Amino acid sequence: MRPLRTATLMALAAASLVVLLSCISQPTFESWYTHALGRLPLPDAARYYLINHYKLGHSLCYFLLTLTFGFTLRPRWPWLILAPFLLGVLLEIIQTTLPTRSGDWHDLLYNLAGIGVGVVVCLVAKAGRCMQPR
Numbered sequence: 001m002r003p004l005r006t007a008t009l010m011a012l013a014a015a016s017l018v019v020l021l022s023c024i025s026q027p028t029f030e031s032w033y034t035h036a037l038g039r040l041p042l043p044d045a046a047r048y049y050l051i052n053h054y055k056l057g058h059s060l061c062y063f064l065l066t067l068t069f070g071f072t073l074r075p076r077w078p079w080l081i082l083a084p085f086l087l088g089v090l091l092e093i094i095q096t097t098l099p100t101r102s103g104d105w106h107d108l109l110y111n112l113a114g115i116g117v118g119v120v121v122c123l124v125a126k127a128g129r130c131m132q133p134r
Contacts, residue, residue, distance in 0.1 A: 014068035015087060018061050058110035059117070062088065066118025071126070080122070084115050 065084050069075065075083065088111035096103035 008073065010072045011069050014065050018065050018087065019091065021057075021061060055107065055110050058107050059114035062111040062114030063118045063121075064114075066115045067122060070118065070122035080119055081115055084118075085112060088112075 062084050065087075066080065069083060070080050085108075088108055092103040092105065092107055094103075095101040
């Protein structure tokens with residue numbers, strides 16, 4: 001068996017973090033999110049906006065997941081979009097079965113926005129080299 005490369009482990013860690021954040025209870029997540037933002041040196045208006053618009057966390061998580069996936073694994077371009085999106089769909093379906101979470105199809109739009117920005121940043125930063133040309 002071939003040992004896992006560091007890049008593969010980084011991509012798995014990023015995906016695992018998204019899965020963990022998607023499956024912890026909603027009150028626990030909101031409490032943690034509010035507490036974490038309270039410790040950041042942000043202007044009060046920015047902190048208020050981020051706390052009351054926590055759905056932006058979806059975009060941020062999937063943006064970071066897409067960057068990690070793109071820069072470490074360098075997949076073919078459709079998989080750079082499809083893999084994170086399919087993970088998001090699966091997690092929303094799973095959330096509908098959890099007693100402390102609820103699946104929301106609007107979250108997929110926020111996920112897709114983060115994925116889109118991640119793909120653009122990946123393309124610009126690496127000039128198309130983050131994805132293997134085939």
